[in-house]
Amino acid sequence: MKFVDSRQVGGIEIELLNSYIDGQLEHRSRAEIEEILRLNAEASNYVVQAKKLNALTRLSLDSALATPDARELQAPLNRRLDHAQPEIPAAERRVSRAFWERPLIAIAASVLLLLSGYHLGTLSLEYEVERQLTAREQQRVHALDALAEARNRVLEYIPSGTIHDWSSGDGLTQAKLTPIRTLRAGDNQYCREFQEHVSFQGREELLRGISCRVAKEQWRTRFILPQNESLKM
Amino acid sequence: MREEWSAQFAECLPKLRRFAYGLCGSVVMAEDLAQEAFTRLLATDGEQHEYLERWLFRTVRNLYIDQIRKLNVQERYQESIGALHGSLPVTADRSENLIALEHIRELIAQLPREQREVLLLVGVEGYSYREASEILNLPLGTITSRLARARGKLIDAYAEQLS
Structure with missing residues (x-):
């Protein structure tokens, strides 16, 4: 169905759903909408899509601003501000410089989980998941960073066909990492195909990817694709 | 005082850049807008310090509208986007x-x-x-x-x- 010309979705006013999505409702009205959404697949789908696009829009803008060229452009103003500011302890500063300093590949990986995450489970579950998206997205990012490190080590040291069990420090994320084969991409560059069975907060994903070696324990992921049939859009 | 604004500006700069970029679709223009907003902030004597973040967003948005009205910047920036994209690792x-x-x-x-x-x-x-x-x-x-x-x-x- 087309949303742009509709006033209602599943019998509910779109503007009311938007107010819910954008956190404009009071606690009680929120709870009422949530009760309705549990039973209303159409409206709940709208909410899921809208929130997903919020998150994707944000990521898409951040990723464009995190390229090497963009950072080069941003450097003069950053420097100006560094000079103008009073000295801030390094620890605090790290907190304020958040997302945009993350490597592109981490952004790409979070998109993948974001995209595929929406297609696991039933509609009502999707909605439950959706509610906690922001908090989860942060946890995901941490988990992904940790997983990326583990992947680097596995690709560096583990022979093809061997399954490596990995678990994050907080125990929230588990993965089975399996290098499948090693390829040579000219000029002494090595790439490896690998499979990952990731379990994050009770959600499971099977991914297959190719990474190429940049330096010791540094691998750059070129492709990473979901394997589950149910993940297809 | 100036130092304080600069610190506040730095804190909201990632958001401001993202907003500017979302508006204009050009990394180059977004950076120009952010820089100009900072310059204006320094020139205002802090009269808007209470709602600094909102003031900055409003300024960026108004600057953007001025820009597209003024000249055919769209074209100019399309060109520079092209140039920037061309230089990205493929x-x-x-x-x-x-x-x-x-x-x-x-x-x-x-x-x-x-x-x-x-x-x-x-x-x-x-x-x-x-x-x-x-x-x-x-x-x-x-x-x-x-x-x-x-x-x-x-x-x-x-x-x-x-x-």
Whole structure:
């Protein structure tokens, strides 16, 4: 169905759903909408899509601003501000410089989980998941960073066909990492195909990817694709 | 005092850049807008310090509108975007996910500016409807109706792209 010309979705006013999505409702009205959404697949789908696009829009803008060229452009103003500011302890500063300093590949990986995450489970579950998206997205990012490190080590040291069990420090994320084969991409560059069975907060994903070696324990992921049939859009 | 504004500015700079970039679709122009906003901040003597963040968003948005009115900057920036894209590494970081993100950016760019700015402030930056109406100097009803149009279009276009 087309949303742009509709006033209602599943019998509910779109503007009311938007107010819910954008956190404009009071606690009680929120709870009422949530009760309705549990039973209303159409409206709940709208909410899921809208929130997903919020998150994707944000990521898409951040990723464009995190390229090497963009950072080069941003450097003069950053420097100006560094000079103008009073000295801030390094620890605090790290907190304020958040997302945009993350490597592109981490952004790409979070998109993948974001995209595929929406297609696991039933509609009502999707909605439950959706509610906690922001908090989860942060946890995901941490988990992904940790997983990326583990992947680097596995690709560096583990022979093809061997399954490596990995678990994050907080125990929230588990993965089975399996290098499948090693390829040579000219000029002494090595790439490896690998499979990952990731379990994050009770959600499971099977991914297959190719990474190429940049330096010791540094691998750059070129492709990473979901394997589950149910993940297809 | 100046130091304090600079610190506050630095804190909201990532958001401000994202908003500017979302509006104009050009990394170059977004940076110009952010720089100009900073320059204006230094020239204001802090009269807006109470709502600094909102003031900055409003300034960036107004600067952007001035720019597109003034000359045919769109064209000029399209050229520089072209140049910038051309210089990006072609294979290394370009996984399929980054391409998917590029599609999203295209969809955002296709929205009319009036709808895009509301979606960016509310959907991406998390401002309340009231705050957005103050930043954009628009009635609340206009915010909600533009948001509905923008969101509806985006969801439709995204679904179409996938099918």
